[in-house]
Amino acid sequence: MKLIKARVQNYRSIKDSGVFEIEELKTILVGPNEAGKTVLLKALQQLNKPDDVDGFKAIRDYPRSLFNDITTGQVKEEDIEVVRGYFKLDDDDKELIPQDFKNCTYVLYRRLNNKGCHYLENAPAKKTFKDVNKDLIRLSSHLDNQFELKEGEDSTKEKPSTTIKSKTDKFWDSRTFDKENSVELLSCLEKLYPYVDEDNEKEEERYSRIIDDIKFNNNHDEVLSVLDKRTPVFVLFNNYFKVKPSIHLDHLATRQEQNLLEDDKFYDYGNLCLLKLLGFTARELANIGKTQNPDRNNTEAIEKYRDTLDNRSYQLNAASVRLTEEIVSIWNPNPDRPEAEKIRITADGQYLKVVVEDEVGVEIELDQRSEGFQWIVSFFVVFFAEAMDKHKNAILLLDEPGMSLHGLKQRDFRTTISRLTEKNQTIYTTHSPFLVGPDELDIVKVVELKNRKEGTKVHTTLSSSDPAGLLPLQEAFGYDLAQSLFSQQRNLILEGITDYWYLDATAHLLKESNLAKLNDKIALVFANSAGKVVYYATILFAHNLKVAALLDSDSSGDQAAQQENLIHTLGNKNILRTKEFTNGTIKPEIEDLLRETLIIVAKGEYNKDVKSIADSQPNRAIIDIFSQEIPNFSKYKLAKSYIKWTRNNSAKDLEDSEIESWKGLIEKINKALK
Numbered sequence: 001m002k003l004i005k006a007r008v009q010n011y012r013s014i015k016d017s018g019v020f021e022i023e024e025l026k027t028i029l030v031g032p033n034e035a036g037k038t039v040l041l042k043a044l045q046q047l048n049k050p051d052d053v054d055g056f057k058a059i060r061d062y063p064r065s066l067f068n069d070i071t072t073g074q075v076k077e078e079d080i081e082v083v084r085g086y087f088k089l090d091d092d093d094k095e096l097i098p099q100d101f102k103n104c105t106y107v108l109y110r111r112l113n114n115k116g117c118h119y120l121e122n123a124p125a126k127k128t129f130k131d132v133n134k135d136l137i138r139l140s141s142h143l144d145n146q147f148e149l150k151e152g153e154d155s156t157k158e159k160p161s162t163t164i165k166s167k168t169d170k171f172w173d174s175r176t177f178d179k180e181n182s183v184e185l186l187s188c189l190e191k192l193y194p195y196v197d198e199d200n201e202k203e204e205e206r207y208s209r210i211i212d213d214i215k216f217n218n219n220h221d222e223v224l225s226v227l228d229k230r231t232p233v234f235v236l237f238n239n240y241f242k243v244k245p246s247i248h249l250d251h252l253a254t255r256q257e258q259n260l261l262e263d264d265k266f267y268d269y270g271n272l273c274l275l276k277l278l279g280f281t282a283r284e285l286a287n288i289g290k291t292q293n294p295d296r297n298n299t300e301a302i303e304k305y306r307d308t309l310d311n312r313s314y315q316l317n318a319a320s321v322r323l324t325e326e327i328v329s330i331w332n333p334n335p336d337r338p339e340a341e342k343i344r345i346t347a348d349g350q351y352l353k354v355v356v357e358d359e360v361g362v363e364i365e366l367d368q369r370s371e372g373f374q375w376i377v378s379f380f381v382v383f384f385a386e387a388m389d390k391h392k393n394a395i396l397l398l399d400e401p402g403m404s405l406h407g408l409k410q411r412d413f414r415t416t417i418s419r420l421t422e423k424n425q426t427i428y429t430t431h432s433p434f435l436v437g438p439d440e441l442d443i444v445k446v447v448e449l450k451n452r453k454e455g456t457k458v459h460t461t462l463s464s465s466d467p468a469g470l471l472p473l474q475e476a477f478g479y480d481l482a483q484s485l486f487s488q489q490r491n492l493i494l495e496g497i498t499d500y501w502y503l504d505a506t507a508h509l510l511k512e513s514n515l516a517k518l519n520d521k522i523a524l525v526f527a528n529s530a531g532k533v534v535y536y537a538t539i540l541f542a543h544n545l546k547v548a549a550l551l552d553s554d555s556s557g558d559q560a561a562q563q564e565n566l567i568h569t570l571g572n573k574n575i576l577r578t579k580e581f582t583n584g585t586i587k588p589e590i591e592d593l594l595r596e597t598l599i600i601v602a603k604g605e606y607n608k609d610v611k612s613i614a615d616s617q618p619n620r621a622i623i624d625i626f627s628q629e630i631p632n633f634s635k636y637k638l639a640k641s642y643i644k645w646t647r648n649n650s651a652k653d654l655e656d657s658e659i660e661s662w663k664g665l666i667e668k669i670n671k672a673l674k
Helices: 037-045 064-071 129-151 160-168 183-195 201-229 249-257 267-278 282-289 299-331 371-386 407-420 467-484 497-512 530-542 555-561 564-570 590-606 611-616 622-629 635-647 656-672
Strands: 002-011 014-016 026-030 081-088 105-111 116-121 233-237 246-248 342-348 351-357 363-365 394-399 426-430 444-449 456-459 490-494 522-526 546-551 575-577
Touching (some): 026 037, 037 081, 037 233, 037 394, 129 160, 129 183, 129 201, 183 201, 233 371, 246 249, 249 282, 267 371, 282 299, 282 342, 299 342, 299 371, 407 426, 497 522, 497 590, 530 546, 530 555, 530 564, 546 656, 575 656, 590 611, 590 622, 590 635, 611 622
Parallel strands (some): 233 394, 490 522, 546 575
Antiparallel strands (some): 002 014, 002 081, 105 116, 351 363, 444 456
């Protein structure tokens, strides 16, 4: 089960975040300090928190400016919704529920009193008394006729219709059936079943249909019960526990047994995670450290002594190897020398030590390494240990991960987060441009707090009235541009980021189907507007690089294409226009190369079908139609939805005309930059 949408209300700085989408694998929340990012994660955790996490407390969690509404009784805790999540079912979920419910969305929300409620979206409508009333009337008539044939004029017995009416008097047309209110009616019908003429197939079918309809709503309850048990646990990492490099095992075991763990420093928790990863309890390792030397004449005792110490040694070694592999993948500055950093976990009597062995074999205690290195080791220890149980079906909420890491290490850690998402859907907050990849802008949500009266909002597009909210994205753009702008010999300049998304995603589709292949050595550079294309082209051309530009055929594209500087720099052959790859008199933008597919994508995203309008106006740009016909339409949101569409579809799902257009475009790009 995957979280696909969420909404937080009435929680600390959040009055109403608005409904915001959650990506299938990884979602990144950016925003300035005090915007409410951490608060958002804490609220999401309450959808299905781990057992050891406290629930909502009105005095702490309800917005302080509104707290008097509770104390004066104007609102009640049981009426205040705080967090709501929408979950998409995966294949394993669908196997456990009836066919009619496989395409539904599971919705779970929790109120301030910690009461959880759930329901199903897109599920079959619940049956009401109105749905069966006509059939009951006809069945009653049939039963009365059969009753008279069998019982004659026996006045001591009540007619079936009278019996049924006595059970249905408590129903009205819109009342839904449930297990409680339908018990008597079902029992009554079962007793009257012998009066159904077994040779009358029509009435037999009617009887079965009535019974099925009355029981149908039980399926809703059963599906909800199944999905409730399969709801993922939300695990929040906001205080990253540290592993202490030297642990006195007996002391730790005693503190654990006496419930005197040092939670204020988070060391004990990290150390217990380390022991869990090793497969031992603190007491077990402490007892091994106290093992007495056996008598030299006692062969059996010597064998047992050796096995005990070897078992400890092997498990310590296995954990060391696993940690080393993960750390090296991020930390090692020289991939050609994998032996440069090795984690060693060793035991000597009552002391368990975590040391780092350098390339010459010198062992240094973990706490003598940098803060960033200590953090990365501790993160993996805690994560791997907890992944043994509660992370198996969990959504990970990471609050500002890797802040003590160097920027380049953060960039490597971004890959680690992507690996985590293969098994656990992940949502994380960050200020760092190095934790936002240039290809991840479609999974970024901007969190903003304009003022306390409005509260925290989550933007569904890359926008913010506070420049600090977009700073990580701007820095990520700047860093990536600085690294890549002059690194490739061949460069294609695009107008904006949505053009980049369409070209990159569609080129991948065609490549996977062996229909066309965009040269891997071509760098795609977007200029943020058609007017800025000339500046990028001039700078790149001045560095003796091959440059081409792709411009829409709308008015802004025409204006850019006619700039004398651009023509002088690139020449007409290297200024590509979208109209070259479409038919008709339309002035196409890049979206028109995917006209039919985007109509389908827009219908799924906005629940608005514009196909008939588009078919009747073939010479009108599709973006113009969308903007006119779809309320709150966004080019950015459409492009983002198309990227999602490409993840679940292949090139064969494109229209033939679209495939031909894109094959022509890719061929022309390759030729211009050969």
